[in-house]
Amino acid sequence: xxxxxxxxxxxxxxxxxxxxxxxxxxxxxxxxxxxxxxxxxxxxxxxxxxxxxxxxxxxxxxxxxxxxxxxxxxxxxxxxxxxxxxxxxxxxxxxxxxxxxxxxxxxxxxxxxxxxxxxxxxxxxxxxxxxxxxxxxxxxxxxxxxxxxxxxxxxxxxxxxxxxxxxxxxxxxxx
Amino acid sequence: xxxxxxxxxxxxxxxxxxxxxxxxxxxxxxxxxxxxxxxxxxxxxxxxxxxxxxxxxxxxxxxxxxxxxxxxxxxxxxxxxxxxxxxxxxxxxxxxxxxxxxxx
Numbered sequence: 001x002x003x004x005x006x007x008x009x010x011x012x013x014x015x016x017x018x019x020x021x022x023x024x025x026x027x028x029x030x031x032x033x034x035x036x037x038x039x040x041x042x043x044x045x046x047x048x049x050x051x052x053x054x055x056x057x058x059x060x061x062x063x064x065x066x067x068x069x070x071x072x073x074x075x076x077x078x079x080x081x082x083x084x085x086x087x088x089x090x091x092x093x094x095x096x097x098x099x100x101x102x103x104x105x106x107x108x109x110x111x112x113x114x115x116x117x118x119x120x121x122x123x124x125x126x127x128x129x130x131x132x133x134x135x136x137x138x139x140x141x142x143x144x145x146x147x148x149x150x151x152x153x154x155x156x157x158x159x160x161x162x163x164x165x166x167x168x169x170x171x172x173x174x175x
Numbered sequence: 176x177x178x179x180x181x182x183x184x185x186x187x188x189x190x191x192x193x194x195x196x197x198x199x200x201x202x203x204x205x206x207x208x209x210x211x212x213x214x215x216x217x218x219x220x221x222x223x224x225x226x227x228x229x230x231x232x233x234x235x236x237x238x239x240x241x242x243x244x245x246x247x248x249x250x251x252x253x254x255x256x257x258x259x260x261x262x263x264x265x266x267x268x269x270x271x272x273x274x275x276x277x278x279x
Binding site for chain 1: 176177178179180181182183184185187188189191192193194195196198199200201202204205207208209211212215218219222223225226227229231232234235237238239241242243244245246247248249250252253254255256257259263264265266267268
């Protein structure tokens, strides 16, 4: 049963990612990414990471993808505004050729590791409590740095939004 | 039977497709989504090894990666809006006009 779910989730994840790079319209690409992220959330659940399963759905599929779709609809992009990509499939083939050796290397290295049981356990592994214990003891410095980074991103986006307003005003004054 | 290799295969596929998207596409939105896809593949790899070694640390790193992705989304999308407002284009070639000197 778990195997079947894994196969279905991996198929959906990879096909969503392929849909992202193939479609010309960014709206379809965003929907492909959404499918892929939800499938990865399902894999997190299969890997016993229950808290990350929730975080992936809430933050990635909920917040970030909604933000992207909102911006896409907000900009109201016309078909003729999209960049022309005549060499897309050639470049995709080139990228695949470039990435193939790295994939083979990593899969060979991983296949050499001794096999272990990947079934779902109910030992509390991956719950919010052990993650919180780790986060506030061993990873405290990184946690604080992350909070500073989020503050910088907040200020940065406010500054950028303000700059846009003054620019529009200047353009209005000049014309 | 699900093994370590199958999870590694899926995560490497996601990462590679992200790299290919950054190389091949010129739409700035699709490039952003490709970067997200690369982060997603790395997250899956980290969580797989967390389960493999029965260790909590990779999951903590994954939480941080997700936080950084959220911060990145805010900045990146505001920059995209600014560029689209001034140039009316989503082409990555507009970044060449950000260099000093040339004015179009």
